[in-house]
Amino acid sequence: MPKDPFSNEQTYFALQEVERTNLAAQENQAIQLEAAREREKQLHFMKCPKCGQPLQEISVGAVRVDKCSACEGFWLEKGELEAIQKEEGGFLANLFSVFH
Ligand SMILES: [Zn+2]
Structure with missing residues (x-):
């Protein structure tokens, strides 16, 4: 072996x-x-995911969101949409309820 x-x-x-x-x-x-x-x-x-230009923080009510300096798109981070929805209540709440 x-x-x-x-x-x-x-x-x-x-x-x-x-x-x-x-x-x-x-x-x-x-x-x-x-x-x-x-x-x-x-x-x-802090660059726009659509056109690549710089984003600027702006206030929408009490919420700070990112707005593109070129194409003017808005970009929301986690929880910001819900915060705006909560603050605004009425119209957006009704609109979003359609999608849930
Ligand atoms: Zn853009």
Whole structure:
């Protein structure tokens, strides 16, 4: 019967090395992903998602929303639509109830 070319000890260390390499690759991938997210944020922060021009914060009642300086589109963050709806009540509440 042919002898296994690797001893149990060699196999153990080889597997440990593979695991270390995989972990290092995963950590490196996570760092790269975070760097890519940061680059995207730097490029797009407070820029209109439609035309790419700067956004300006304006007040709509008590709520601050982002308005494009070029195409005049409005962009709402999480909870802002509900805040405007709550403040305004009547017409918008009725309009939105159609979609729920
Ligand atoms: Zn725009």
